[in-house]
Amino acid sequence: MALRLIFAILALVTTFSITLASDPSPLQDFCVADRMSAVFVNGFVCKDPKLATANDFFFPGLDKPGNTMNPMGSAVTPVNVAQIAGLNTLGISLARIGFAPNGLNPPHTHPRATEILVVLEGTLSVGFVTSNPDNKLFAKILQKGDVFVFPEGLIHFQFNNGLVPAVALAGLSSQNPGVITIANAVFGSKPPISDDILAKAFMLDKKTVDWLQSQFWGSYP
Known part of the structure; x- marks a missing residue:
């Protein structure tokens, strides 16, 4: 009877772990992605940690603006596992978003991540919409230094309604948050x-x- 109870508890813990987990959790100090591996897993295969270097955890140039000369007037510079192999299994990434005046990061979702955004320069009108049936809009005008959170999977947007360029930095709770515009x-x-x-x-x-x-x-x- 006690053994059955133990197995039931273990099964319950495993179920909750699977349910609550977002990205695969690391079981060692790091798991640098081997993006050349032909093996397909949920995430990336680890390369031999003895072959890891500081460059596996490094990305340069996020201070440089992206090209906003496009129909949306915005540019996203992602920094996720595709750019930093050392992010594999760490469950975090970020992005720089640049906006020309009247620039828009159009309504989109991140299927695997919550986003937290801070305005570095300019002013942004931001918002997200809740799921059915309410579809309630939560919107706010953000000034320099303001922070706003977009819950995982919900449609959201950012719009520069100012007369000068704007810049924001977004943190995301996944090594590979994905985006659906x-x-x-x-x-x-x-x-x-x-x-x-x-x-x-x-x-x-x-x-x-x-x-x-x-x-x-x-x-x-």
Whole structure:
């Protein structure tokens, strides 16, 4: 009976661990990603720690502005496991976001991370929308030094409504948070979603949907 109880407790603990975990937790000091490995796992295979160097934990140049000369007027410089191999299993990353005047980081989600954003320069109008059925908007005007949090998976945005450029730094609770830009995903999918479906979903005529799908949906910002 006691043995069954122990197994039940272990199963419960394991279930909670799986449920609460975001990125894989490290079981050693670090697990530098071997991005050349052909083995596919949830994250990246570790390379031999004896081969790790300081450069595996380093990324230069985040002080340099990104190119905001695009239709959105914004530029995101990510610093995640793709840029720093040493972030593998550490459950954290960041990004610099630059905005031209009237620049927009359009509505998007991070499927694997909560985001905390601090404004370094300028002013930003930010917000996120809760899930169904409420779809409540939480919005705020941020000044230099202000901080705002976007919960994991929720649609959010940042907009520079000022007359000068703005810069923000975002921390994310995943080594690889991912990003889904809503308009790009819906109207720029490959192959395209049927215009019958989108016309009904957005209550638009098919001609408008076809026009939206014909636009260039790049990877910006």
